[in-house]
Amino acid sequence: MSVDLHNHTILCKHATGTLEEYVEKAIEKNIDFFGFSDHAPMNYAQDYRMKFEQMNQYEKSILDLRKVYQNRIHVLLGYEVDFLVGFMDDRVINANVDYLIGSVHFVNKWGFDNPKYIGEYKNKNIDKIWEDYFEELENLAKSGLFNIVGHIDLIKVFNYLPKKDIKLLALKAIKEIKKANMAVEINAAGFRKPIKEAYPSKSIMELLSEYDIPITFGSDSHAPHEVGLNKDKIHSLASHYGYSKCANFIKKERFMVEF
Numbered sequence: 001m002s003v004d005l006h007n008h009t010i011l012c013k014h015a016t017g018t019l020e021e022y023v024e025k026a027i028e029k030n031i032d033f034f035g036f037s038d039h040a041p042m043n044y045a046q047d048y049r050m051k052f053e054q055m056n057q058y059e060k061s062i063l064d065l066r067k068v069y070q071n072r073i074h075v076l077l078g079y080e081v082d083f084l085v086g087f088m089d090d091r092v093i094n095a096n097v098d099y100l101i102g103s104v105h106f107v108n109k110w111g112f113d114n115p116k117y118i119g120e121y122k123n124k125n126i127d128k129i130w131e132d133y134f135e136e137l138e139n140l141a142k143s144g145l146f147n148i149v150g151h152i153d154l155i156k157v158f159n160y161l162p163k164k165d166i167k168l169l170a171l172k173a174i175k176e177i178k179k180a181n182m183a184v185e186i187n188a189a190g191f192r193k194p195i196k197e198a199y200p201s202k203s204i205m206e207l208l209s210e211y212d213i214p215i216t217f218g219s220d221s222h223a224p225h226e227v228g229l230n231k232d233k234i235h236s237l238a239s240h241y242g243y244s245k246c247a248n249f250i251k252k253e254r255f256m257v258e259f
């Protein structure tokens with residue numbers, strides 16, 4: 001079975017293609033469970049997400065698509081939600097969806113994965129940036145709001161790596177993720193970025209497997225051709241660390257499937 005829970009739509013204003021094109025590509029790539037998890041609305045960085053008024057349209061169009069494709073593929077409905085204290089909204093948190101991916105895209109309100117703000121890396125201490133990032137992730141887990149951790153080490157995106165040991169930097173967050181009973185996605189988008197590897201890195205994969213934290217998979221596609229890209233690589237990364245099952249969600253109930 002093949003599961004891919006992290007995919008975007010044009011509503012976020014930085015993706016292309018129709019919903020049907022995404023689903024058709026997923027079928028071509030032999031994906032069995034294909035989930036849309038577009039950037040949820042929030043009153044912050046609104047150029048990169050849908051509006052609150054578009055939630056109904058988003059949810060309905062995906063549920064309609066689920067029916068159209070029900071004999072060929074399971075279409076799932078989710079959101080990718082920014083963990084940003086003071087900006088998360090009950091309309092999103094309580095939405096009637098299959099799962100919520102919680103992601104850290106902001107450290108002290110700095111959109112660190114946006115090429116537009118890349119200059120900030122040079123103004124800051126790299127170890128401090130990584131510490132702050134993982135502290136946010138720890139808080140994300142403690143919030144108990146999400147089913148899946150999105151791209152767990154996104155902070156490496158531009159290849160600015162810490163001097164400190166990544167396992168030590170990530171450890172407290174990993175322990176909280178375990179406590180919160182969340183799954184962590186293995187996200188293929190890193191292969192398309194300067195870091196040129198999956199999220200998470202090998203050192204974090206070691207921690208996940210040591211703490212027996214369930215994994216799932218996501219393309220993080222923002223265009224149809226990105227669906228299923230490097231799927232074999234993320235599957236073999238997981239297998240290498242002893243995983244043979246991945247997490248899947250229907251109505252926020254987790255079940256495990258062999259991949």
Ligand SMILES: [Zn+2]
Pocket residue numbers: 008012014039222
């Ligand atoms: Zn995006």
Ligand SMILES: [Zn+2]
Pocket residue numbers: 080103105150151
């Ligand atoms: Zn993201």
